[in-house]
Amino acid sequence: MFGVQPSVLRRSGHAASNAHSGRAGGGRPLKRGRWIGLAMRTFGAETVPPASVVRERVCMGQFNPGRLIAGLVAMAAAATLTLANPALAQSRDITGAGATFPAPIYMKWAEQYAESGGGTLNYQAVGSGAGVTQIVNRTVDFGASDSAVATARLSSQNLLQFPAVVGGVVMVVNIPGVNGDNVRLTGPIVADIYLGRVRLWNDPKIAALNPGIRLPLAAIAPAYRADSSGTTNIFTDYLAKVSPEFKERIGAGNSVAWRAGIGAPGNAGVAGVVKNIRGGIGYVEYAYASENNMRTAMLQNASGRFVRPSMTAIATSAASVDWAKAENLAVNMNNTVGPDNWPIVGATYILVPKNPPNAERSRAVLRFFDWAFRSGQPAAEELHYVMLPPEVHARVRESWAQVRFDGRPVWTPARP
Numbered sequence: 001m002f003g004v005q006p007s008v009l010r011r012s013g014h015a016a017s018n019a020h021s022g023r024a025g026g027g028r029p030l031k032r033g034r035w036i037g038l039a040m041r042t043f044g045a046e047t048v049p050p051a052s053v054v055r056e057r058v059c060m061g062q063f064n065p066g067r068l069i070a071g072l073v074a075m076a077a078a079a080t081l082t083l084a085n086p087a088l089a090q091s092r093d094i095t096g097a098g099a100t101f102p103a104p105i106y107m108k109w110a111e112q113y114a115e116s117g118g119g120t121l122n123y124q125a126v127g128s129g130a131g132v133t134q135i136v137n138r139t140v141d142f143g144a145s146d147s148a149v150a151t152a153r154l155s156s157q158n159l160l161q162f163p164a165v166v167g168g169v170v171m172v173v174n175i176p177g178v179n180g181d182n183v184r185l186t187g188p189i190v191a192d193i194y195l196g197r198v199r200l201w202n203d204p205k206i207a208a209l210n211p212g213i214r215l216p217l218a219a220i221a222p223a224y225r226a227d228s229s230g231t232t233n234i235f236t237d238y239l240a241k242v243s244p245e246f247k248e249r250i251g252a253g254n255s256v257a258w259r260a261g262i263g264a265p266g267n268a269g270v271a272g273v274v275k276n277i278r279g280g281i282g283y284v285e286y287a288y289a290s291e292n293n294m295r296t297a298m299l300q301n302a303s304g305r306f307v308r309p310s311m312t313a314i315a316t317s318a319a320s321v322d323w324a325k326a327e328n329l330a331v332n333m334n335n336t337v338g339p340d341n342w343p344i345v346g347a348t349y350i351l352v353p354k355n356p357p358n359a360e361r362s363r364a365v366l367r368f369f370d371w372a373f374r375s376g377q378p379a380a381e382e383l384h385y386v387m388l389p390p391e392v393h394a395r396v397r398e399s400w401a402q403v404r405f406d407g408r409p410v411w412t413p414a415r416p
Contacts, residue, residue: 092119094364098131098144099230100266101285102165102348106144108379109372118371119364127266129228129254135159135351141358142365143351146230147237147254148330158354160403161328162396163347164369166386168286168314169235170344172274172294175201176216180295184209184306187242187299187335187343193222193281194239195246196260201279216279223273223282226263228254234346235283238334283344286314287384301343302335313342315386323392329399347388352403359405366400366411373397 096106103125110121126134128145135143136157149161171190173180178201189205192198198205202215225232233254240247250256264273267288274280274294281297286309289296298306307313320336323329333345350369356362373393380387388396400411 096142097124100125101146127227128230147233170309174280191239191243191246218279221277222261317341317345
């Protein structure tokens, strides 16, 4: 089994720590005595552990010399095979870059794919804008963007776009003396906060929505993404839908000219501003907020009801759109009508060249997402993402026929 490389990024958007530190990819600490790190698996056998770990296992009475020797033999055999056919390893080692929104689920899928016998994924969560730039420059095998790329640009850059998973964007808050989970907000009020027109938490507009809560006389400190971000695109698209003034003065996009607030890179940056500043408010993906136990305000949806962010509310919104008429498999899920719908929802997209420079690496990318569509739902639910409907998966696989090398499709569907 191939493992996830140590340069893979985690929820925070920072580079993962080295496997010797005792953490797998910057996530939860590994159990004591476990030296098979995510970055320390290769060619179907465990690598030789560092000397410090060998000493630890000897002291614990757990070291197995036979197992070590078997690993060395397997590594030698694998190295010989790789020297004989270097393309074998390279074809299973794929790289991607882009959106932070889906980074947690891509990383989880990568771990499980490796454990199932698949190849290595090195995914860099550098933001949607940078991800699109990297796939345009063909410096990665796939790009990832939370905002759909325009048809004209897809055509000019010879790219295929398809959705991978669905998630929600939520408002995280830090209101002194108040449980932010119980605070009600509307889209127009959030727009006014980012326009700099609503500046205090006890503003009459907010107080009118929350008669049972004693809101403090505290300044509102809005936070926004400073990098080019698909999450920003989803968020500003929603605000532009519900606030004509926001649409006119700020508009929607991966990067906009904000009128108020503090900029910070990535979900982690925005979350950090909110956590560290009294009165903070910001937008992050639902998965990130849930994993980090952040307070999330309720929002009024298009049906006039105040709803809490949840998997069910996000899934209900995703089910409200018409995928059959989606050009380039791109749909807008913001502010859909339904009593239980969460109002800020979006799909995240994968971009691959229709004319890949390397057929095997392109095929490996499609195999990875085919596996994710078939086997990735438990992990998606665990991390608070919503899988696409089976009929959308079928349309995505059909679209892969457009990816060709020497005139022939690189993707061959599995036989039923």
